[in-house]
Amino acid sequence: MKKLSKSDHLKIFSYMLKIRRFEERSAQLYGMGHIGGFCHLYIGQEAVVVGVLMTIHKNDSVVTTYRDHGHMIARGLDPKKIMAELTGRADGYSAGKGGSMHMFSKKNNFYGGHGIVGAQVPIGTGIAFTHKYNGEKNICRTYIGDGAMNNGQVFEAFNLAALWSLPVLYIIENNKYGMGTSVDRAAAGSDLYKRGEAFGIKGEIVDGMNVYSVIKAANKAGEYVRSGKGPYILEVQTYRYRGHSMSDPAKYRTKKELEEYKSSDPIEIVKTEILKKKIATETELEKLSKEIIDEIKSAADFALQSKFPSAEELYTDVYI
Amino acid sequence: MSIEILMPALSPTMTEGNLSKWLVKEGQDVKAGDVIAEIETDKATMEVEAVDEGTVEKLLYKEGDSNIPVNKPIALITSDQVATNNTNEAIKENTSKKEKKESIEPTKEPTKTILNNKEEKISLSKDQITMRQAIRDTIAEEMRNDKKVFILGEEVAEYQGAYKVTQGLLEEFGKKRVIDTPISEQGFAGLAIGAAFKGLIPIVEFMTFNFSMQAIDQIINSAAKTLYMSGGQINCPIVFRGPNGAAAQVAAQHSQDFSSWYAHVPGLKVVSPSTSLNAKGLLREAIRDPNPVIFLENEILYGLKGEVSNDKNFTIPFGKANIVKEGKDTTIVTYSIMVQKSLEAAKILKNKFNLDVEVIDLQSLRPLDSHTILNSVKKTNRIVTVEESWPFASIGSEIVNIVQQNAFDYLDAPILKVNSADVPMPYSSALEKLYLPQIDDIVKAVKEVNYI
Numbered sequence: 001m002k003k004l005s006k007s008d009h010l011k012i013f014s015y016m017l018k019i020r021r022f023e024e025r026s027a028q029l030y031g032m033g034h035i036g037g038f039c040h041l042y043i044g045q046e047a048v049v050v051g052v053l054m055t056i057h058k059n060d061s062v063v064t065t066y067r068d069h070g071h072m073i074a075r076g077l078d079p080k081k082i083m084a085e086l087t088g089r090a091d092g093y094s095a096g097k098g099g100s101m102h103m104f105s106k107k108n109n110f111y112g113g114h115g116i117v118g119a120q121v122p123i124g125t126g127i128a129f130t131h132k133y134n135g136e137k138n139i140c141r142t143y144i145g146d147g148a149m150n151n152g153q154v155f156e157a158f159n160l161a162a163l164w165s166l167p168v169l170y171i172i173e174n175n176k177y178g179m180g181t182s183v184d185r186a187a188a189g190s191d192l193y194k195r196g197e198a199f200g201i202k203g204e205i206v207d208g209m210n211v212y213s214v215i216k217a218a219n220k221a222g223e224y225v226r227s228g229k230g231p232y233i234l235e236v237q238t239y240r241y242r243g244h245s246m247s248d249p250a251k252y253r254t255k256k257e258l259e260e261y262k263s264s265d266p267i268e269i270v271k272t273e274i275l276k277k278k279i280a281t282e283t284e285l286e287k288l289s290k291e292i293i294d295e296i297k298s299a300a301d302f303a304l305q306s307k308f309p310s311a312e313e314l315y316t317d318v319y320i
Numbered sequence: 321m322s323i324e325i326l327m328p329a330l331s332p333t334m335t336e337g338n339l340s341k342w343l344v345k346e347g348q349d350v351k352a353g354d355v356i357a358e359i360e361t362d363k364a365t366m367e368v369e370a371v372d373e374g375t376v377e378k379l380l381y382k383e384g385d386s387n388i389p390v391n392k393p394i395a396l397i398t399s400d401q402v403a404t405n406n407t408n409e410a411i412k413e414n415t416s417k418k419e420k421k422e423s424i425e426p427t428k429e430p431t432k433t434i435l436n437n438k439e440e441k442i443s444l445s446k447d448q449i450t451m452r453q454a455i456r457d458t459i460a461e462e463m464r465n466d467k468k469v470f471i472l473g474e475e476v477a478e479y480q481g482a483y484k485v486t487q488g489l490l491e492e493f494g495k496k497r498v499i500d501t502p503i504s505e506q507g508f509a510g511l512a513i514g515a516a517f518k519g520l521i522p523i524v525e526f527m528t529f530n531f532s533m534q535a536i537d538q539i540i541n542s543a544a545k546t547l548y549m550s551g552g553q554i555n556c557p558i559v560f561r562g563p564n565g566a567a568a569q570v571a572a573q574h575s576q577d578f579s580s581w582y583a584h585v586p587g588l589k590v591v592s593p594s595t596s597l598n599a600k601g602l603l604r605e606a607i608r609d610p611n612p613v614i615f616l617e618n619e620i621l622y623g624l625k626g627e628v629s630n631d632k633n634f635t636i637p638f639g640k641a642n643i644v645k646e647g648k649d650t651t652i653v654t655y656s657i658m659v660q661k662s663l664e665a666a667k668i669l670k671n672k673f674n675l676d677v678e679v680i681d682l683q684s685l686r687p688l689d690s691h692t693i694l695n696s697v698k699k700t701n702r703i704v705t706v707e708e709s710w711p712f713a714s715i716g717s718e719i720v721n722i723v724q725q726n727a728f729d730y731l732d733a734p735i736l737k738v739n740s741a742d743v744p745m746p747y748s749s750a751l752e753k754l755y756l757p758q759i760d761d762i763v764k765a766v767k768e769v770n771y772i
Contacts, residue, residue: 095551104550126514156507317552319611
């Protein structure tokens with residue numbers, strides 16, 4: 001693997017920070033009533049998607065769960081249009097018809113944003129099938145929450161992917177809780193990365209709070225899959241600072257547990273590394289942070305100024 | 321004394337078979353369990369074993385004889401086992417009773433398909449082909465046309481299709497495009513939907529639509545809704561096809577009609593053919609449609625023969641019903657296997673009651689051709705819906721709504737629906753017959769709306 005350049009480090013820092021600031025702003029807009037329905041924040045998990053981002057090829061595909069805002073930002077999508085979608089506006093990625101859980105960008109090979117736990121796993125496997133069918137050297141990264149790892153269709157997809165040697169990298173984002181139920185209470189044998197073993201799918205566990213660990217593992221796993229050896233599983237251990245969704249006070253876990261994770265905050269780890277390596281000074285990072293705050297603020301302004309979809313839009317996009 | 325060996329029924333819907341090979345000769349002794357012949361059905365070649373012991377007295381058919389009806393004697397065995405004879409006689413009596421029952425098999429007469437749009441002259445084939453072959457040919461033609469089209473499902477490749485619909489496809493297109501799946505409906509349906517999102521055109525065969533319930537979340541939540549949820553970015557060009565509804569005596573879990581289940585869902589298109597001609601036209605349209613299409617076949621119709629269009633690009637647009645018989649007294653709206661039954665009921669109604677019934681084959685359930693239904697009702701002033709599904713919230717219920725809303729003043733009688741009984745499908749043939757809509761039920765309903 002190529003050594004990370006200075007600009008790589010700064011890219012990592014700014015993407016992670018952009019996701020966090022975006023999610024904080026989302027929480028604020030939710031509280032103000034501009035975002036409705038279910039809204040699942042990614043705060044605390046930034047190192048996972050940004051780490052994987054550093055290993056992605058342009059035409060690789062991605063499919064994920066409903067906790068998708070960070071995934072879209074990491075895929076290079078425009079925060080303005082993401083925020084417009086969250087606020088149900090015509091300028092949103094799904095023209096206001098999808099909302100927080102259902103966002104897509106075909107142009108950027110981002111296939112959602114799926115609201116049904118586990119459903120994205122056969123779908124991602126099918127996207128990988130297409131890459132192989134078309135003779136492309138691309139792979140599909142299919143994200144799975146720890147909660148979905150007890151869902152039957154996930155294992156059906158594992159079986160098919162292994163049987164047909166499909167180029168799919170399964171990334172389990174284990175944030176320790178499926179809504180309010182901890183992994184220990186939901187999964188018999190809680191080593192989720194081993195759940196492909198019966199199908200001959202290799203898996204490994206990764207520290208998802210440290211972006212550098214994620215990059216290393218995602219690179220190795222990605223190249224394994226790209227080389228035509230079939231699927232691979234990464235269980236990335238992470239933690240969400242917020243509740244399952246905006247309406248969840250997260251009383252099922254202790255304050256101590258949360259504080260422990262916060263003390264090894266993934267963004268702080270990157271910041272420390274950048275300062276240690278003298279890639280940028282504290283002042284330069286502060287300047288960068290300020291720019292990100294401004295960018296996210298203008299995304300929110302853009303969203304709130306965007307029009308709601310017109311009444312005719314109710315009946316469009318049912319069929320083409 | 322002689323025991324008759326009868327042509328066996330080797331599948332729930334088999335009506336006839338071919339004698340491909342004798343494995344015994346006249347004069348040869350056979351023991352129970354010996355293989356005596358190979359019988360070829362439209363689905364498979366199977367061995368027939370002797371049940372009784374004795375000497376083969378006579379072989380009544382030659383090797384290669386075809387279309388031998390089920391229950392016809394094919395050989396005689398001389399035996400002195402009286403007890404066995406009795407059993408055999410009992411079986412024979414039972415089966416001959418079965419034969420006398422009203423048959424739910426398609427009429428042997430070829431069906432004429434008239435197309436609604438009369439300006440459209442269709443050049444029809446000289447030969448009649450089965451609906452099974454019509455579907456197979458269409459899949460093959462579209463796979464030749466477009467490399468993005470592929471088919472997957474249980475037993476579609478090496479086994480040549482559980483109902484032989486995919487026969488020969490593996491040989492022509494190879495295992496990359498004709499793909500056997502494990503028994504894993506949610507997995508392979510979801511996978512195919514992902515492939516469709518990414519630009520391929522999958523044809524998903526469900527061995528029967530009963531098993532599609534394992535995958536119904538993917539069909540509705542993923543295939544039907546993603547175009548909308550993505551603001552028009554991601555469409556799902558996919559066909560889910562397979563036999564729907566009752567076969568024969570396969571009971572509650574294998575006999576369900578899913579027409580109204582799927583037709584309920586915006587984002588899906590739902591069609592159901594009744595002849596070889598419209599099977600080809602509708603399936604080609606389905607494969608070329610950029611939206612998800614549910615293609616509901618019927619196992620009993622697979623063997624039904626009819627002409628097809630000579631045009632390799634022949635399609636039937638969705639949302640267009642077909643008036644299969646014109647009439648002025650009552651409108652029957654129906655689809656799939658019930659088209660046959662309705663036409664037979666129409667004959668009885670004409671002969672016995674001098675009622676001239678118009679029969680409309682919907683062909684397409686979503687979109688639904690309200691226009692043709694309403695025009696017909698405005699002419700006949702009476703309407704009966706006929707379908708195999710359960711009555712509650714059925715396609716017929718929706719037609720009742722359309723008609724009462726748009727042609728209320730034209731109606732001279734309340735609308736009647738003919739459906740299956742509102743119970744799970746029973747196993748016993750005696751109860752099955754009561755469960756399914758029969759010709760008599762249709763006749764009775766039409767008489768009722770005519771106050772006869």
